[in-house]
Amino acid sequence: MSKPVGIVTGAGSGIGLAVATHLVSKGYRVVIAELNPTTGAQAASSLGSSDDALFVQTDVASYSSQARLFKQAYEWGGNRLDFCHANAGIDDRQMLYDVEDKEEEELDADGLVKPLNTKSMQVNLEAVIQGLWLFKHYVRRSKAAGGGKGKFVATASAAGLYVMTTNPQYTASKYGVVGFTRAAGPVLVNEGITVNCICPGFIPTNLCPPEILKVWPEEHMTPLSTALKAMDAFLDDDTMSGQTVELSQDKIYFREMVDWVNESQKWIGTESLSIWEEAYAKVPEKAGY
């Protein structure tokens, strides 16, 4: 039987590289999907032979780049795909609250305010949503090659549970990943695709500026090994789906959605789902909005 095949995005560094290495040690063939051609190629060659790991230069913020990645991974894997870690992420590239209002820099040629840079939303959230969309397509077509069940893990952040006032767009993107996981996970598990996410605390990686790493107290760091504990929990369980797992220090914590505020909200969030489904079934053109 052929080996299972996984994609890890942002696997040239940090959490993605650790997860890719872990998967190879567990018998997976892994595709390193990375924007940086140097670290991506290095990561793939550090993982063993070209049969174990393949580097595909990818910009997850571009749908066509991700679509090509998934096709190439599926074909390299012998027409199967079993795992995806949608992990690539960046912090905010423009501060929402500028220190001073630089009017001439904020206006375009027509005198209109230029949009805020929301690249972190594209990389951290939009790419995760499109990633699951692509993953589902290929998992469904993996049965003949021995697959057909899938595990999708997204990297959110503790900023997706609390807030990071220094990075508001980033915070919004990570809340989005948590919500997306909780909505899609309980549904896709019915066809054998589990969807979970991790919410790391502070892990010393290249995401953090070196000035921060120099001053950050060690007791408030989370080691990469904690991310692998969560990964093992997902890999070992074919039914766990929709879970949000916070990583702090050496522990993993399964975090629940906020409590229902009253019985009415609970009814809307649970019992009313069949009403929505029936109504949507009658208006299929809704998909065209």
Ligand SMILES: NC(=O)c1ccc[n+]([C@@H]2O[C@H](COP(=O)([O-])OP(=O)(O)OC[C@H]3O[C@@H](n4cnc5c(N)ncnc54)[C@H](O)[C@@H]3O)[C@@H](O)[C@H]2O)c1
């Ligand atoms: N390190 C932490 O403390 C921490 C905490 C919470 C969440 N996270 C999340 O963990 C994930 C991984 O980050 P990390 O800490 O390992 O950082 P990292 O910078 O070491 O790794 C991120 C990798 O993603 C790649 N990347 C960036 N944009 C990309 C794109 N458009 N397409 C493909 N690859 C791209 C980078 O080149 C880099 O190799 C991110 O989603 C980040 O938001 C990290």
